Amino acid sequence: MSPVYFDHNSTTALKTEVLEEMLPFMANQHGNAASRHSYGRTARAAVEHAREQVANAVGAYANQIVFTASGTEANNFVVQGICSNLEPAQILTSAIEHPCVSRPALVMQARGWKAHSIKVDENCNLDMAHLQKLLKTPTNLVSVMLANNETGVIQDITKVAEMAREHKAYVHTDAVQALGKMPMDFFAQNVHAMTVSSHKIGGPLGAGALVLDKRIDIQPLLYGGGQEKGLRSGTENVAAIVGFGAACELAVKNLTAFDMHAENLRKRLEASLSNMHAVIFGRHGLRIPNTSFFAFPNIDGETLVTALDKAGFAVASGSACSSDSGEPSHVLLAMGVDEDLARGAVRVSFGASNTLEQVKQFLGALESELARLKNLTAIAA
Amino acid sequence: MERLPIYLDYSATTPVDPRVAAKMIPYLTEHYGNPASRSHPYGWEAEKAVENAREEVAKLVNADPREIVWTSGATESNNLAIKGAANFYAASKGKHIITVATEHKAVIDPIRELERQGFEATFLEPEPNGLLDLAKFKAAIRPDTVLASVMLVNNEIGVIQDIESIGKICRENNVIFHVDAAQATGKVKIDLETLPVDLMSFSAHKTYGPKGIGALYVRRKPRIRIEAQMHGGGHERGMRSGTLATHQIVGMGEAFRIAREEMASENERIRMLRDRLVNGLQEIEETYMNGDLTHRVPHNLNMSFNYVEGESLIMAVKGIAVSSGSACTSASLEPSYVLRALGRSDELAHSSIRFSIGRFTTEEDVDYTIKLLKEKIGKLRELSPLWEMFKDGIDISKVQWASH
Amino acid sequence: MAYSDKVLDHYENPRNVGSLDKNDPNVGTGMVGAPACGDVMKLMIKVNDAGIIEDAKFKTYGCGSAIASSSLVTEWLKGKTVDEAYAIKNSAIAEELALPPVKIHCSVLAEDAIKAAVADIKAKKLAKVAA
Numbered sequence: 014m015s016p017v018y019f020d021h022n023s024t025t026a027l028k029t030e031v032l033e034e035m036l037p038f039m040a041n042q043h044g045n046a047a048s049r050h051s052y053g054r055t056a057r058a059a060v061e062h063a064r065e066q067v068a069n070a071v072g073a074y075a076n077q078i079v080f081t082a083s084g085t086e087a088n089n090f091v092v093q094g095i096c097s098n099l100e101p102a103q104i105l106t107s108a109i110e111h112p113c114v115s116r117p118a119l120v121m122q123a124r125g126w127k128a129h130s131i132k133v134d135e136n137c138n139l140d141m142a143h144l145q146k147l148l149k150t151p152t153n154l155v156s157v158m159l160a161n162n163e164t165g166v167i168q169d170i171t172k173v174a175e176m177a178r179e180h181k182a183y184v185h186t187d188a189v190q191a192l193g194k195m196p197m198d199f200f201a202q203n204v205h206a207m208t209v210s211s212h213k214i215g216g217p218l219g220a221g222a223l224v225l226d227k228r229i230d231i232q233p234l235l236y237g238g239g240q241e242k243g244l245r246s247g248t249e250n251v252a253a254i255v256g257f258g259a260a261c262e263l264a265v266k267n268l269t270a271f272d273m274h275a276e277n278l279r280k281r282l283e284a285s286l287s288n289m290h291a292v293i294f295g296r297h298g299l300r301i302p303n304t305s306f307f308a309f310p311n312i313d314g315e316t317l318v319t320a321l322d323k324a325g326f327a328v329a330s331g332s333a334c335s336s337d338s339g340e341p342s343h344v345l346l347a348m349g350v351d352e353d354l355a356r357g358a359v360r361v362s363f364g365a366s367n368t369l370e371q372v373k374q375f376l377g378a379l380e381s382e383l384a385r386l387k388n389l390t391a392i393a394a
Numbered sequence: 395m396e397r398l399p400i401y402l403d404y405s406a407t408t409p410v411d412p413r414v415a416a417k418m419i420p421y422l423t424e425h426y427g428n429p430a431s432r433s434h435p436y437g438w439e440a441e442k443a444v445e446n447a448r449e450e451v452a453k454l455v456n457a458d459p460r461e462i463v464w465t466s467g468a469t470e471s472n473n474l475a476i477k478g479a480a481n482f483y484a485a486s487k488g489k490h491i492i493t494v495a496t497e498h499k500a501v502i503d504p505i506r507e508l509e510r511q512g513f514e515a516t517f518l519e520p521e522p523n524g525l526l527d528l529a530k531f532k533a534a535i536r537p538d539t540v541l542a543s544v545m546l547v548n549n550e551i552g553v554i555q556d557i558e559s560i561g562k563i564c565r566e567n568n569v570i571f572h573v574d575a576a577q578a579t580g581k582v583k584i585d586l587e588t589l590p591v592d593l594m595s596f597s598a599h600k601t602y603g604p605k606g607i608g609a610l611y612v613r614r615k616p617r618i619r620i621e622a623q624m625h626g627g628g629h630e631r632g633m634r635s636g637t638l639a640t641h642q643i644v645g646m647g648e649a650f651r652i653a654r655e656e657m658a659s660e661n662e663r664i665r666m667l668r669d670r671l672v673n674g675l676q677e678i679e680e681t682y683m684n685g686d687l688t689h690r691v692p693h694n695l696n697m698s699f700n701y702v703e704g705e706s707l708i709m710a711v712k713g714i715a716v717s718s719g720s721a722c723t724s725a726s727l728e729p730s731y732v733l734r735a736l737g738r739s740d741e742l743a744h745s746s747i748r749f750s751i752g753r754f755t756t757e758e759d760v761d762y763t764i765k766l767l768k769e770k771i772g773k774l775r776e777l778s779p780l781w782e783m784f785k786d787g788i789d790i791s792k793v794q795w796a797s798h
Numbered sequence: 799m800a801y802s803d804k805v806l807d808h809y810e811n812p813r814n815v816g817s818l819d820k821n822d823p824n825v826g827t828g829m830v831g832a833p834a835c836g837d838v839m840k841l842m843i844k845v846n847d848a849g850i851i852e853d854a855k856f857k858t859y860g861c862g863s864a865i866a867s868s869s870l871v872t873e874w875l876k877g878k879t880v881d882e883a884y885a886i887k888n889s890a891i892a893e894e895l896a897l898p899p900v901k902i903h904c905s906v907l908a909e910d911a912i913k914a915a916v917a918d919i920k921a922k923k924l925a926k927v928a929a
Contacts, residue, residue: 015424016434016435016436018434018436020428020431020433020434020436023427023428023430023431023437024426024427024428024637027422027423027426032422032423035422039415039418039604040409040412041409043407043408043409044403044406044407044715045403045406045407047406048403048406048407048717049708049717050399050403050712050715050716051398051399051712051715052398052399052401052403052715053406053715082466082467082606082636083466083636083637083639084637085624085626085627085635085636085637086466086624086636088626089623089624089625089626089635111626111627112625112635113624113625113626113627113635113636116626117625117626119625120625212637212639217639218637218639218640218641218642219466219606219607219642220606234473234623234624235469235470235473236473236499236500236503236504236507237469237472237473237498237499237500237501237504238469238498238499238500239499246469246499246500247466247468247470247500248407248467248469248597248599248605248606249605250466250467250604250605250606250642251605252604252605252606253605253606253639318434322433322434327427327431327433327434327435327436327437328434329431329434330433
């Protein structure tokens with residue numbers, strides 16, 4: 014039997030309706046969107062339709078969407094691309110960013126920029142006073158993620174944008190985990206750039222996008238055939254882009270229902286976790302409703318995750334990309350969580366397919382594992 | 395419903411082989427894990443599939459799987475190889491790069507970008523047959539030459555460069571050698587154990603795999619280092635971060651497996667079709683083949699039709715899907731820079747058609763194409779004042795045209 | 799490139815393709831453009847003694863819009879006086895064929911061809927008068 018999948022923030026299953034839309038572009042509609050014959054024009058029309066769908070999901074115009082191969086690429090593109098065209102100054106990223114935002118900032122540091130990280134408080138909320146202080150130094154770009162992949166905490170991006178704009182800095186938000194889980198509005202959020210990704214919302218792997226204020230002069234990351242108005246060369250991955258568009262349309266349509274469903278599951282989960290004396294990270298912040306990140310004092314997370322896997326539940330310890338590193342989550346450390354407790358963290362992230370029954374089974378399994386592990390610890394002591 | 399034109403544009407992109415699609419689908423539906431997830435079987439399953447595919451890609455080119463880095467396509471591979479190696483070795487070797495004027499834009503434009511960053515580049519003109527003169531290549535090497543990039547098979551004219559000899563010259567002169575092989579896989583045999591190549595770019599969608607996936611070969615012995623262009627989770631041993639698109643990788647692996655197993659017989663069949671096409675089209679007066687006649691892949695036929703204009707020619711042959719120039723630049727009205735580099739006049743460059751034949755092309759497709767071309771070229775020439783002048787014995791190159 | 803239906807119609811069924819006798823004193827020829835620019839238009843008009851264009855023929859080496867522009871003007875020219883012909887503006891051609899901005903030069907070329915053909919016939923007639 015397949016394990017119950019509670020790791021939807023890592024990647025989530027492709028929706029059947031999305032696959033249906035993609036299949037023709039994996040079969041006889043195989044044209045290169047740059048070709049002028051009918052195969053090419055069909056591919057081009059499909060890409061442009063998907064562009065509308067993505068734009069619609071984030072409240073932007075279609076001509077603001079630059080398709081990339083992933084969220085990682087879009088984040089690298091925006092950080093390196095915007096800053097490279099400006100006089101080197103400061104780049105500010107929050108302490109809880111995904112490494113595909115913070116590492117490019119460090120790379121720019123090696124080229125003469127200054128990378129600084131903006132603190133967060135114990136609830137995973139951005140320290141606005143710290144941001145205000147940092148902004149006194151000339152700044153090219155402020156990048157703060159909309160919803161954190163580990164804790165699910167949502168930042169007040171509109172406020173961040175207002176502060177950054179006052180200091181003539183560009184604002185970017187990595188909205189990869191937010192899309193499909195909360196309402197999105199590029200203009201209301203008042204940012205210059207926003208990253209979104211397909212495979213986190215039931216679309217395929219292999220497509221992402223940067224939503225961009227068109228007035229910004231940005232340097233490409235990939236040079237070549239001049240696709241995406243010269244901003245991102247490379248043959249368009251038509252099938253994945255079509256899937257991304259279809260997934261965006263579904264995400265918008267299902268947003269309210271999904272949020273209510275996920276919130277319901279999480280309420281049940283966290284009520285029991287509290288009874289089990291778990292520490293739930295970021296629970297006092299505003300969170301996307303599908304994510305719960307928690308730890309039990311004196312219980313090793315890796316051991317717990319392995320045990321839960323044996324019991325048939327796929328969960329994550331920290332984020333997938335760094336889950337082989339053994340290092341405690343940088344997000345939790347930034348929140349001031351004790352290193353030992355952070356090392357024990359487990360992330361549950363729900364998808365539309367999860368049920369209340371699965372949550373109950375999970376809690377049962379968790380309870381017996383905890384009892385067993387506590388016994389072991391007691392014996393060892 | 396409008397009947398789909400006959401597809402003769404396999405060099406722009408190939409259909410996904412049904413066997414490849416069948417192999418990909420399960421990774422879109424049940425095995426959807428993130429291969430970087432280490433804590434559950436969804437992740438392990440995906441990782442296993444990614445590693446199997448890496449082996450298949452390595453096998454086609456006789457490399458070690460550890461030498462294969464996944465990318466989003468040949469454009470990214472070329473960018474990563476060129477910018478990555480140039481930046482890594484600039485301090486120790488120098489800042490001069492050699493390439494060829496007929497390379498794909500995904501090689502030329504990253505080098506142009508490096509020029510803006512302070513590198514110097516030599517863009518060698520090929521001989522009129524499209525091949526690089528080895529002596530000219532050797533002469534272009536300077537003490538500060540860090541990198542050379544030469545494509546194996548040209549996308550527009552299909553000529554095969556002598557990569558082995560060029561690589562040897564690079565080795566002798568301590569120059570890093572990158573080869574764009576996007577158009578070569580499944581068409582020419584590639585043995586990286588013997589070829590003196592340091593970096594090689596691959597694409598899946600030119601070899602019956604999906605779009606959005608490619609790979610870069612990075613030699614281990616002697617070890618070649620590159621600076622990553624995409625940073626983040628540290629995937630692909632730090633050379634290229636980003637969640638791996640499992641289904642696309644699986645598709646590329648399967649496509650390259652099929653290529654390895656079927657290349658020999660497929661090339662024979664395609665050669666026969668190409669010869670049939672050449673013979674048919676050469677019955678039309680005033681046609682010119684572009685690119686060397688022997689050192690070329692059988693899949694590509696690039697021909698110029700004199701005294702007809704390129705765009706109206708493309709309009710006239712709507713019944714077949716072909717390219718004039720490469721797909722990536724065909725939205726512009728500029729004549730093909732590749733054909734101009736061969737010394738073709740603007741007119742002949744404009745009126746060229748690239749026919750590219752592939753796995754699903756039939757004899758009937760070829761015969762239809764010949765018939766269509768004969769009829770349409772005839773019609774356009776009837777309309778053409780240049781054809782009339784040519785028939786009247788006027789040398790068009792001597793005519794003084796009013797400047798416009 | 800999306801062509802309008804009118805461009806496609808003229809391209810598929812060009813009107814008045816061909817040549818007139820260039821040695822006929824009543825025939826004026828205009829040849830404009832250059833092969834290197836991708837367009838060459840040859841327009842021939844036959845003008846009677848009343849100054850009315852009785853016949854018009856063309857040959858064009860060029861894109862679909864260039865072919866359509868020259869085909870269209872041959873239709874327009876017949877029955878017009880040379881002065882009326884001379885007054886035809888490229889904007890009227892572009893409008894009739896709904897040419898996209900990148901193809902406006904085709905209509906300019908067609909206007910130039912008319913002007914060249916009219917100039918040629920006027921020169922011929924003047925030469926005749928002088929002789």
